[in-house]
Amino acid sequence: MTLTFKFLHKIVVMDHKRALPVITQLDYWTSLIELLQLESLRSLERHENRVILKQLKQSHLRQEDPCHHEDMVVLSANAIIELIFEAFKRDSQLANMLVKTTKLLNNLFDCLKEVVDHQLSLLNKSLLIVFFDKLVKLLHVALMHPRDFTTEALTKFLTSSQTGERRNWVYITEMFRLINDLSASCSYAYGQVDVKLGVIRFIAEYLLRVEGAPCLDEMVARFEGQKYFDENEVFSREDLRTYGSLILLEMGMVFKSLYLDKDARAVRRDPQESENSMIDICISLCILLSKSKSAKTVAIEQHLAKKVLEIC
Secondary structure, eight states, X not given: OHHHHHHHHHHHHHOHHHHHHHHHHTTHHHHHHHHOOHHHHHHHHHHHHHXXXXXXXXXXXGSSOSOOOOHHHHXXXXXXXXXXXXXXXXXXXXXXXXXXXXXXXXXXHHHHHHHHHSOOOOSSTHHHHHHHHHHHHHHHHHHHTTHHHHHHHHHHHHHOOSSSSOOTHHHHHHHHHHHHHHHHHSSSOSOHHHHHHHHHHHHHHHHHHSSSOSSXXXXXXXXXXXXXXXXXXXOOGGGGOBHHHHHHHHHHHHHXXXXXXOOTTSOOOOHHHHHHHHHHHHHHHHHHHHHOHHHHHHHHHTTHHHHHHHHO
């Protein structure tokens, strides 16, 4: 199935003017977007593996779940997202129609929450970095077409809370954390700086579209001052972290990598692309500082604004 998606992706890249109308006429997109759920892909892989094991008469068939590792599930999800991204990039009318009439955004949000909330069993953990990269790129394209609809859907998702304590902005900050951890533990990193820069570009584009700072200045964890008197705990600045300040620190790390570090993990294809990346991170920092008061406070306290001005 993954190879089929990659084949269709190649066809779209080679001749999208002929390929996209045929795929649309066959109502392929609706079925594909419905398939973009990790549980659906997991069920399909489990069924296929059990059929193969049954034919081979393997002893693993007695196990409840013969496919413990979920690398193929993530590979399939990546292939689906990549195919939709290439189609959206070449046909804005198709993007506008599918984002409004299907569950694409909801399925992408559900995939992100499941990947962050549940530790998937993967042999190649770098697949998660690839997944984050492709998911954010698709969301970024959807943010362009249609703008108002996607902006409203993103605001509703990021500012909502399931537990009543943390906003869904935490999935953005956790995405940064997972990229950092996986890049440090994997022998091969899938362009750590470039993936984080892609997330930052998406955040900056979203903040440009939305009014105000939607919950960026709220604390990640509710601060309860009474416990510091009752339990004699030591007060820490970490207890006052906001979503805006956490995103600012990640932007600062990317800025440092692009301007100061000779980081081998950052993919530098040519000087022009490197210059564009430097411009993008500076613009993104300016947008965040103009939207979030807490980010502005941290930038002044940590002398980040002063260092950026000195370097630039």
